[in-house]
Amino acid sequence: MTAQRIHNFNAGPAALPLPVLEKIQASFLNFNDSGMSITEISHRSSHFDAVINDAVERARQLLKLDDTWHVLFIQGGASLQFAMIPMNFLGQGQTADYINTGTWSTKAIKEAQIQKKTIQVTASSEDKNFSYIPEAIPCTPGARYVHITTNNTIKGTRFAQFPETGGIPLVADMSSDIFSRPLPMEKFGLIYAGAQKNLGPSGTCMVSIKKDFLETAEDDLPSMLKYSTYAAKNSMYNTPPCFGIYTIGLVLKWIQEQFGTLEKMAAFNEQKAAILYDVIDGSGFYRGTARKDSRSLMNVTFRLPTEELEKKFVADALKKGMGGLKGHRSVGGCRASIYNAATMESVMALKEFMTSFEKENG
Numbered sequence: 001m002t003a004q005r006i007h008n009f010n011a012g013p014a015a016l017p018l019p020v021l022e023k024i025q026a027s028f029l030n031f032n033d034s035g036m037s038i039t040e041i042s043h044r045s046s047h048f049d050a051v052i053n054d055a056v057e058r059a060r061q062l063l064k065l066d067d068t069w070h071v072l073f074i075q076g077g078a079s080l081q082f083a084m085i086p087m088n089f090l091g092q093g094q095t096a097d098y099i100n101t102g103t104w105s106t107k108a109i110k111e112a113q114i115q116k117k118t119i120q121v122t123a124s125s126e127d128k129n130f131s132y133i134p135e136a137i138p139c140t141p142g143a144r145y146v147h148i149t150t151n152n153t154i155k156g157t158r159f160a161q162f163p164e165t166g167g168i169p170l171v172a173d174m175s176s177d178i179f180s181r182p183l184p185m186e187k188f189g190l191i192y193a194g195a196q197k198n199l200g201p202s203g204t205c206m207v208s209i210k211k212d213f214l215e216t217a218e219d220d221l222p223s224m225l226k227y228s229t230y231a232a233k234n235s236m237y238n239t240p241p242c243f244g245i246y247t248i249g250l251v252l253k254w255i256q257e258q259f260g261t262l263e264k265m266a267a268f269n270e271q272k273a274a275i276l277y278d279v280i281d282g283s284g285f286y287r288g289t290a291r292k293d294s295r296s297l298m299n300v301t302f303r304l305p306t307e308e309l310e311k312k313f314v315a316d317a318l319k320k321g322m323g324g325l326k327g328h329r330s331v332g333g334c335r336a337s338i339y340n341a342a343t344m345e346s347v348m349a350l351k352e353f354m355t356s357f358e359k360e361n362g
C-alpha cells in the first residue's frame with residue numbers, strides 16, 4: 001500500500017513531480033529492458049549515454065542554449081561551486097564582483113576569500129537582513145565576473161531583473177529557481193544549480209558554462225576541480241551521479257510535457273505565488289518578510305504575530321497533511337517553498353489552511 005503523500009513545502013530536498021517519482025518506481029528494477037536498475041548500470045554503457053545525453057539535450061532546449069554552451073553535471077552540490085568558480089576564473093591579478101543577497105551569497109564570498117582571491121562585494125542587502133534585492137549595482141572595471149544568487153531560498157527574495165554589467169559575464173547560483181522562468185542567457189557566463197530544489201535528488205549540481213568563458217579558465221588545478229575536465233568528458237571523467245542525472249532528465253521531460261516552455265512554467269509559478277502573497281497581504285495577521293518588489297516566487301517567507309503562533313501554525317499544518325513550513329533555522333518564522341513541482345492543489349490547500357488558521361487564532 002502506498003502511504004498517504006503530504007503536501008510537501010520543504011525548501012530542499014524538495015517535492016518532485018509525482019509522475020517523475022512514479023516513472024522512477026516503475027522502471028527501478030528494470031531500466032529500459034536492460035534487466036538492471038538505473039542504479040546498477042555502467043556509466044560507460046550505451047544505456048547511460050542515452051540518459052545523460054537526453055538530460056543535456058532537454059536542458060539545452062528549455063534554456064535555449066546553442067553549442068557555444070557546455071552543460072555539465074558535477075558532484076558536491078552548489079557549495080562546491082562556491083569554491084570552484086574563483087579557483088577556475090580568478091588567476092593572479094584578476095578580480096571579481098559579488099553581490100551579497102543572503103546566506104548562500106555570503107558563503108560564496110567566503111569561499112573566494114578563503115582562497116585569498118581578490119573580490120569586491122559591490123552591493124549588499126545585509127543592512128536590512130537581506131529582505132530586498134539592491135538596485136544600484138556598480139561594476140568594477142575589468143572584473144572577470146559578477147556573482148549573484150538569483151533566488152534567495154532562505155530570505156525569500158529574488159532578482160526579478162538581472163543586473164546590467166556592461167558586458168561582464170554574470171555567474172549565477174540558480175539552485176532554487178533554475179528552470180522556473182526564462183533567462184536572458186546572453187548575460188551569463190556560468191550558471192549553476194544544486195539539484196535538490198528544482199531538479200532532482202541532492203548531490204548533483206548542474207552547471208552550464210559558455211565555451212569562450214571556459215577558455216579563459218586557469219589550467220593548473222586538480223582534475224576534479226577543473227571545469228575543463230568535465231567539459232572534455234561529457235561529465236564522465238569519473239563515475240558521475242548517475243541516478244541524479246537520470247532524475248534531472250525526467251524532471252526536464254516533465255516540464256516539457258506539462259508546460260512546454262519556461263514562459264509557461266513561469267506563468268504557473270507566478271499564479272501559485274500570487275495566491276499565497278494575496279493571503280499574506282490581505283491579512284493583518286501574516287506578515288511577509290521580503291520587500292514586495294523583491295519577493296521570491298519559489299520561497300514564500302512570512303511571520304505570524306508571535307513565535308508561539310508560528311509553532312502552532314507549523315504543527316497544525318502538519319496535522320492537516322502539509323509539511324515543511326518551518327522557516328530556516330537562521331531566520332525563524334515560516335516558509336512555504338513552492339518550486340516548479342508544487343501543485344496548484346497543494347497551494348490551494350495551504351491557502352485554505354492559512355485563512356482558517358487566521359480566523360481561529362487572529
Ligand SMILES: *Cc1c(COP(=O)(O)O)cnc(C)c1O
Nearest residue numbers: 077078079104153173175176194
Ligand atoms: C540549497 C542552496 C545551496 C546549497 O546547495 P548544496 O547542494 O547543499 O551545496 C546553495 N545556494 C542556494 C541558492 C541554495 O538554495
